[in-house]
Amino acid sequence: MDYQAFREAPLPESCCLNFTSSNITHLDWGTLVGVQGLRELYLSHCSITNISNAQGVPPALEILHLSHNLLESLPGSFLENAPNLRVLYLDSNQLQELPRSFLKASSQVQEVYLGFNALTFLPASLLKPSLLQLQLSNNSWDCSCALLTNLEGWSSQAAEVICHTPEHYHGVGLQSIPRDELCHSHGLTALFICLPLLLILISITWCFCRQKKKTNYSLQSRSQSHRAMAERSNVPVSAEPHHYIPYELPAAPSKTEKKVLLGKPVVLQPFVDSLESSRDLYEEVEIQVGSPSSSQVPSHEGQLGTPEPRAEELGSEPEVDTVSVSEVLKDSADREKIYMSQSTSYYNLVPGIELEDSDNLEYETIDLH
Numbered sequence: 001m002d003y004q005a006f007r008e009a010p011l012p013e014s015c016c017l018n019f020t021s022s023n024i025t026h027l028d029w030g031t032l033v034g035v036q037g038l039r040e041l042y043l044s045h046c047s048i049t050n051i052s053n054a055q056g057v058p059p060a061l062e063i064l065h066l067s068h069n070l071l072e073s074l075p076g077s078f079l080e081n082a083p084n085l086r087v088l089y090l091d092s093n094q095l096q097e098l099p100r101s102f103l104k105a106s107s108q109v110q111e112v113y114l115g116f117n118a119l120t121f122l123p124a125s126l127l128k129p130s131l132l133q134l135q136l137s138n139n140s141w142d143c144s145c146a147l148l149t150n151l152e153g154w155s156s157q158a159a160e161v162i163c164h165t166p167e168h169y170h171g172v173g174l175q176s177i178p179r180d181e182l183c184h185s186h187g188l189t190a191l192f193i194c195l196p197l198l199l200i201l202i203s204i205t206w207c208f209c210r211q212k213k214k215t216n217y218s219l220q221s222r223s224q225s226h227r228a229m230a231e232r233s234n235v236p237v238s239a240e241p242h243h244y245i246p247y248e249l250p251a252a253p254s255k256t257e258k259k260v261l262l263g264k265p266v267v268l269q270p271f272v273d274s275l276e277s278s279r280d281l282y283e284e285v286e287i288q289v290g291s292p293s294s295s296q297v298p299s300h301e302g303q304l305g306t307p308e309p310r311a312e313e314l315g316s317e318p319e320v321d322t323v324s325v326s327e328v329l330k331d332s333a334d335r336e337k338i339y340m341s342q343s344t345s346y347y348n349l350v351p352g353i354e355l356e357d358s359d360n361l362e363y364e365t366i367d368l369h
Contacts, residue, residue: 003046011035018042020065027051029078033058044068044089054078061085067113068092074099081105091115091135098123114139120164124150140164143174145183 003022011017013036024046030053032041038058042065054075061082067089076099079085085106095117103109104125111133112126119139127134127150134157141147143163151158151174161174169177 007031013037016040016042019046021045024048029054030056039063041065051075051078057082057085059084063087065089066093071095073097074102077101079103079106083107085109087111089113091117093117095119096140097121098126100125102126103128115160121147122150127151127154136160137162141174142166143169143172143177143182145179148174148177148179148182 001017001019003019003024006017006019007028010031012034015037017032017035017038017040020042021044024043025048027043027046027048027050029051032038033053033056035058037060039060040063041058041061044065045068048066048069048071050071051074055077057079062084063086064079068091071090071093072095074095078099079088080099080101080103082103083105085103086108087110088103091113092115095114097119098114098121100123102123102125103112107128108130109128110130112131113133113135115135116138119136120142121144122136134154136157137160139161141161141163142165143161147161148158151161155175158175159173163169163172163174163177
């Protein structure tokens, strides 16, 4: 039957279809799946280059001829579910590989012809216990440990396998290669590929760890140095040496200090108390708060003969504020100590700056005699 005539008028039912030597080129497999009772199908010498709509298979198909065509590959699901298939001819094509699930459900297959193709590997799903004839000659087999493992127990079929690759096994029969040599060679190849990469990875890891160790050592040494300087200067050491403490400005001067800093006259009056010898020699300070004229020095004219005005003429005496000299000096000394302590703590956090013991000034007691 001519294939083109069949496509124009498909047969709903037939036991056998023979399209041998028809010029098909593109085979629509879906037009054949719908034929009921189809057991034998002949598609040899049809110049078929590809197969489309390969899902499914005629349920009763037992014999399929697809030899002497131009097939280079098969669809992934082609003949995956053909439970009644017994004989398959795929020889004399240009097949380079077979689907991984090829003949997966064909538990009754007895004859498979795959000779005179360009196959390099044989899927394990094809090797069934029911298989009686398997043609594998004249292919481009890649002799590997996996191929040898798949053909274990199929000595007659393995005898037809002639190695095409690797190059040093070209033309050598698969059965003549010792298993240890074939599998070991691939193991060494994988080792030689992975070993340089492993060495590079180890080198990078070692360099990274060494750099990290040097950085940690430098930070630790710097931290110990700052801690030692802080201990020598009696500055409390922070638990986190790299935590920066914000600088706080000194508090505003007290009312008494403002008066002193503004240049108002200060009169020191000694106070002697025989009953309280433990008190300061200079106990109180009088600050003249009067008018500017009261603090001026007498003019030259008054010294020449002009009588100085009496207290009654000047009116009441100016107000006088009294504060303790010890309180003023102590307040100033405390503020200076706080400032020096904060400065030392701040500069200890700056790398490269070392403070000597002389930087922390000692405060001496001032004798006012």
